[in-house]
Amino acid sequence: MNTLAQAQAPLQAPPIRGWEVVIGLETHAQLSTASKIFSGAATRFGAAPNTQACAVDLALPGTLPVMNKGAVERAIVFGLAVGARIAPQSVFARKNYFYPDLPKGYQISQYEVPVVQGGRVEFMLDGHRRSVRLTRAHLEEDAGKSLHEDFAGCSGIDLNRAGTPLLEIVSEPDMRSSAEAVEYARALHTLVVWLGICDGNMQEGSFRCDANVSVRRPGAPFGTRREIKNLNSFRFLQQAIDSEIQWQIDRLEDGLSIEQATVLFDPDSGETRAMRSKEDAQDYRYFPDPDLPPLAIAPDWIDRVRATMPEMPGAMAERFQRDDGLPAYDAAMMTTSRAQARCYEALRAACGAPKLAANWLMGDVAKKLNAAGLDIEHMPVPVAVLGALIRRVADGVVSHNGARSLFDLLWAGDSGHDVDALIESRGLKQMNDTSALQAIVDSVIASNAKSVDEFRAGKDKAFNALVGQVMKASQGKANPAQAGDLLRKALGAG
Amino acid sequence: MSTELHDLGVAALGQALASRQVSATELAGTLLARQAALDSQCGPSSLGAYLAVDAEATLAQARRADQRRADGESGPLLGVPIAHKDIFVTRDWPTTAGSKMLAGYRSPFDATVVERLAAAGTVTLGKLNCDEFAMGSSNEHSAFFPARNPWDLSRIPGGSSGGSAVAVAARLAPAATGTDTGGSIRQPAAFCGITGIKPTYGVCSRYGMVAFASSLDQAGVMARSAEDCALLLGAMSGFDERDATSAERPPQDYRAQMLAPRDGASASRPLAGLRIGLPAEFFPPALAADVNGALRGALAALEKLGATLVDVSLPRTALAIPVYYVIAPAEASSNLSRFDGVRYGHRAEPHGDLMDLYKKSRSEGFGPEVQRRIVIGTYVLSHGYYDAYYLQAQKLRRMIADDFSRCFAERCDVIAGPVAPSVAWKIGERSDDPVQDYLADIFTLPASLAGLPGMSVPAGFGEAGLPVGLQLIGRHFAEGQLLHVAHALQQATDWHLRSPK
Numbered sequence: 001m002n003t004l005a006q007a008q009a010p011l012q013a014p015p016i017r018g019w020e021v022v023i024g025l026e027t028h029a030q031l032s033t034a035s036k037i038f039s040g041a042a043t044r045f046g047a048a049p050n051t052q053a054c055a056v057d058l059a060l061p062g063t064l065p066v067m068n069k070g071a072v073e074r075a076i077v078f079g080l081a082v083g084a085r086i087a088p089q090s091v092f093a094r095k096n097y098f099y100p101d102l103p104k105g106y107q108i109s110q111y112e113v114p115v116v117q118g119g120r121v122e123f124m125l126d127g128h129r130r131s132v133r134l135t136r137a138h139l140e141e142d143a144g145k146s147l148h149e150d151f152a153g154c155s156g157i158d159l160n161r162a163g164t165p166l167l168e169i170v171s172e173p174d175m176r177s178s179a180e181a182v183e184y185a186r187a188l189h190t191l192v193v194w195l196g197i198c199d200g201n202m203q204e205g206s207f208r209c210d211a212n213v214s215v216r217r218p219g220a221p222f223g224t225r226r227e228i229k230n231l232n233s234f235r236f237l238q239q240a241i242d243s244e245i246q247w248q249i250d251r252l253e254d255g256l257s258i259e260q261a262t263v264l265f266d267p268d269s270g271e272t273r274a275m276r277s278k279e280d281a282q283d284y285r286y287f288p289d290p291d292l293p294p295l296a297i298a299p300d301w302i303d304r305v306r307a308t309m310p311e312m313p314g315a316m317a318e319r320f321q322r323d324d325g326l327p328a329y330d331a332a333m334m335t336t337s338r339a340q341a342r343c344y345e346a347l348r349a350a351c352g353a354p355k356l357a358a359n360w361l362m363g364d365v366a367k368k369l370n371a372a373g374l375d376i377e378h379m380p381v382p383v384a385v386l387g388a389l390i391r392r393v394a395d396g397v398v399s400h401n402g403a404r405s406l407f408d409l410l411w412a413g414d415s416g417h418d419v420d421a422l423i424e425s426r427g428l429k430q431m432n433d434t435s436a437l438q439a440i441v442d443s444v445i446a447s448n449a450k451s452v453d454e455f456r457a458g459k460d461k462a463f464n465a466l467v468g469q470v471m472k473a474s475q476g477k478a479n480p481a482q483a484g485d486l487l488r489k490a491l492g493a494g
Numbered sequence: 495m496s497t498e499l500h501d502l503g504v505a506a507l508g509q510a511l512a513s514r515q516v517s518a519t520e521l522a523g524t525l526l527a528r529q530a531a532l533d534s535q536c537g538p539s540s541l542g543a544y545l546a547v548d549a550e551a552t553l554a555q556a557r558r559a560d561q562r563r564a565d566g567e568s569g570p571l572l573g574v575p576i577a578h579k580d581i582f583v584t585r586d587w588p589t590t591a592g593s594k595m596l597a598g599y600r601s602p603f604d605a606t607v608v609e610r611l612a613a614a615g616t617v618t619l620g621k622l623n624c625d626e627f628a629m630g631s632s633n634e635h636s637a638f639f640p641a642r643n644p645w646d647l648s649r650i651p652g653g654s655s656g657g658s659a660v661a662v663a664a665r666l667a668p669a670a671t672g673t674d675t676g677g678s679i680r681q682p683a684a685f686c687g688i689t690g691i692k693p694t695y696g697v698c699s700r701y702g703m704v705a706f707a708s709s710l711d712q713a714g715v716m717a718r719s720a721e722d723c724a725l726l727l728g729a730m731s732g733f734d735e736r737d738a739t740s741a742e743r744p745p746q747d748y749r750a751q752m753l754a755p756r757d758g759a760s761a762s763r764p765l766a767g768l769r770i771g772l773p774a775e776f777f778p779p780a781l782a783a784d785v786n787g788a789l790r791g792a793l794a795a796l797e798k799l800g801a802t803l804v805d806v807s808l809p810r811t812a813l814a815i816p817v818y819y820v821i822a823p824a825e826a827s828s829n830l831s832r833f834d835g836v837r838y839g840h841r842a843e844p845h846g847d848l849m850d851l852y853k854k855s856r857s858e859g860f861g862p863e864v865q866r867r868i869v870i871g872t873y874v875l876s877h878g879y880y881d882a883y884y885l886q887a888q889k890l891r892r893m894i895a896d897d898f899s900r901c902f903a904e905r906c907d908v909i910a911g912p913v914a915p916s917v918a919w920k921i922g923e924r925s926d927d928p929v930q931d932y933l934a935d936i937f938t939l940p941a942s943l944a945g946l947p948g949m950s951v952p953a954g955f956g957e958a959g960l961p962v963g964l965q966l967i968g969r970h971f972a973e974g975q976l977l978h979v980a981h982a983l984q985q986a987t988d989w990h991l992r993s994p995k
Contacts, residue, residue, distance in 0.1 A: 055602060055603060058837060059832040059837070060583075060601065060602070060603075060838070061583055061589065061591065061596065061599070061601065061704045061705075061832075062582075062583040062589075062601065062603075062605055062701065062702040062703055062704055062705070063701070064700060064701050064705075064736060064737050064738065065738065066735065066736060066737075066738050067738060094828050096827075096828055096831060096875070098831065098834060098852055100834075100836045100848065103832060103836075103837060104831065104832050105828070105830075105831020105832050105834060106828055106831055157836070157837075283876055283877045285827075285828070285872065285875035285876060285877075285880075286875075286880075287824060287828070287875055287880070287884060290707075290708035290709035290739075290825055291705075291708050291738060291739065292738050292739075293738055293739060
């Protein structure tokens with residue numbers, strides 16, 4: 001595969017205390033299917049315990065798993081997006097272990113032959129393009145949840161989550177710093193959300209990472225790794241890796257060795273602690289699940305899925321630069337999410353001024369959305385209305401300040417959505433009559449001799465004061481640029 | 495009517511119901527009364543066929559069937575009473591799989607097979623005894639009580655579908671469902687002198703069958719004739735979207751396939767042109783003389799009907815035993831993990847920590863044969879042993895299937911041989927020697943491993959007047975052909991009509 005052939009050498013991150021850090025991530029992305037991976041039960045988050053667990057999820061005698069095609073299609077979408085090979089045949093295996101939140105006594109997961117093989121995720125780190133290779137991505141079911149806190153003397157089991165579809169995305173050990181691991185995780189998060197295969201909600205556990213961390217002297221073979229489990233925020237990911245790196249280096253510098261182990265990160269103490277060592281690693285007795293035939297994916301299925309895929313953010317940003325003349329930064333900002341891109345495209349079409357549309361989305365719109373805690377899909381001003389407003393800015397009918405105050409009115413929503421009528425009724429139409437403006441300029445010069453003298457003495461601030469006077473005298477209707485031009489001309493500085 | 499109702503088979507009862515000579519309710523009442531008289535569930539004189547009977551639930555179903563007929567519905571199975579092996583989960587009867595682990599368990603849904611037969615109008619008489627989780631070939635491994643062979647109550651009826659075979663042979667039910675993982679329909683059918691068919695893997699949905707070994711388990715029918723088997727198999731089979739291993743095929747009319755004349759056949763020679771392969775490995779010196787003698791008689795009858803007997807070889811027959819006893823326990827060890835005392839089934843009280851709960855619940859809930867197979871299965875899947883046992887067994891399984899394919903491609907249309915090396919043995923005779931039990935499965939395991947359809951057809955009697963079964967094995971999805979051969983034999987002989995005292 002050519003993507004693997006192009007594998008680049010890992011970025012040389014500065015060593016920490018003389019040690020090189022090696023990180024690989026295993027990320028569980030919950031796939032956004034309405035029903036579970038092997039049953040018809042719903043996957044909605046937050047339902048009352050055990051109300052979204054059917055006979056199959058409860059592993060009642062006689063029940064059998066049936067593959068959810070939607071989960072497979074989401075895996076295919078992911079594989080295509082990262083340039084991976086989609087396996088024509090992949091195999092579901094049983095991972096056997098006993099735990100009360102694992103109803104069947106085994107988890108169905110892909111083991112030897114995963115559905116997505118290879119691929120890479122690209123992102124920017126300190127202004128450099130980075131690429132992390134993927135080993136694989138495989139489909140599996142989530143377990144239920146054990147609730148130890150709410151019950152005295154016993155534990156509760158909630159099986160709502162049991163059977164929720166997961167895509168486990170495994171990277172190669174290509175990352176060399178916690179910052180790089182976080183950027184990789186962010187890029188992966190942006191990607192799965194963009195693709196619409198995962199809602200990306202990290203608080204609800206829809207996207208969580210396990211980090212495999214080791215350190216070595218530069219040039220030495222890989223050190224022994226420890227795996228930090230279940231990190232559900234980028235901040236914890238960074239903190240956990242940093243703390244683990246220090247712990248490992250301390251130990252090695254004390255002449256001790258690292259034992260392969262699974263560890264948990266405690267956000268309160270900021271430290272990692274061992275959960276189980278390799279010695280008590282369980283024998284999962286993997287074997288192919290005889291209830292599920294191998295997952296066959298024919299080329300025409302892949303083609304059908306490809307046809308439904310959204311334009312990728314990189315391609316879209318390039319298009320915005322090429323067709324709309326946006327600067328690279330703006331184009332990147334317009335493609336941070338599919339909703340943002342959709343909104344930008346609609347706004348640009350409505351106002352005909354791409355750069356202004358981008359400015360508004362990055363500026364006033366973003367500010368108000370942030371303050372209100374809303375995402376772009378829930379902006380109270382319809383895009384067509386905002387487009388009409390920006391068109392009037394572009395026309396010079398209304399000043400930017402005037403438009404901003406109108407935007408406030410439109411946001412509040414109680415003055416209607418007719419932009420032109422509002423410009424009229426609020427008296428925000430800019431003065432485009434040169435002779436009337438000239439009269440105001442003349443009278444301002446006549447009545448502000450002090451400022452005129454100061455300007456002539458070289459004080460630029462005095463000029464701004466004069467412009468302000470013109471704007472005031474015009475009741476804000478003057479076009480400030482035009483007022484400045486006329487003032488300069490009258491003062492002989494034009 | 496001259497014969498008694500309980501002597502009639504499925505087809506005959508269907509006609510009696512259609513002509514309104516009897517109602518489903520009367521019929522169900524008659525068979526429930528016979529069950530109560532002969533099958534009191536305890537003591538050495540009891541047949542031990544049923545694990546659960548609920549007259550009210552049965553009669554309610556029977557009244558519904560009568561109502562459906564009154565509403566204008568018809569069909570060969572409408573109102574016909576049958577019973578289900580206790581491996582199929584049922585809403586209206588408890589389901590135990592013959593295990594203390596599931597004593598009193600009530601499923602919230604019906605197995606697909608049960609559901610489809612009910613849709614065709616059958617009335618459920620109750621749930622039938624079996625070896626625990628279908629593991630065994632004598633029914634002695636039922637956690638509750640053994641079922642007894644109606645031809646000789648001191649003998650085993652075979653297993654694991656022992657209760658099904660007993661109920662049909664003793665005329666407690668005209669037909670019953672069974673399941674076959676390594677011979678569990680064919681062997682008890684042979685030992686009890688009835689007709690049983692295990693279809694091709696995938697023909698019947700496994701949804702609602704308590705799983706033993708998923709890649710081998712298959713539902714089937716046990717009845718008194720090939721025709722009765724054909725009628726029921728047609729109703730219970732077919733693709734089921736709830737079972738990913740079920741075969742996507744259109745519904746089959748097995749009775750029509752059974753009756754369809756072969757090319758070149760005549761009334762006196764209905765099997766003309768049919769090549770029946772006799773594997774040398776199926777007739778070893780160790781085959782009991784009485785079984786061999788009975789089989790030769792049945793084969794001669796088939797020859798007389800126009801069939802040609804040809805010698806074939808299935809060289810890996812003996813390997814079927816170790817291969818099966820690696821694969822089946824491996825799958826079972828995983829399938830039975832769900833019985834952990836947490837959500838349903840037996841939970842040990844009192845118990846200590848979680849590990850103690852698991853250990854006690856499973857030690858108390860599972861019988862010794864089930865525990866033995868869980869241990870074997872866990873061992874062969876363990877790290878370091880997987881390649882040597884499980885993977886090797888899978889390779890050999892494919893080779894065993896290849897042996898059949900070669901026979902069918904080059905030599906014959908149907909394979910015939912014994913079902914078991916001997917007639918039914920005495921209860922308790924082999925309980926100290928599980929390997930002896932395993933070895934007796936040698937003739938049924940190969941077809942199971944290859945996923946092929948197999949039948950047991952009554953072929954006369956051996957030592958002490960005990961029944962002998964002829965096994966017929968066909969190509970994948972050749973159920974119609976097997977039924978055709980069995981039906982032809984049954985039209986020419988009367989072994990299948992004999993009943994125990």
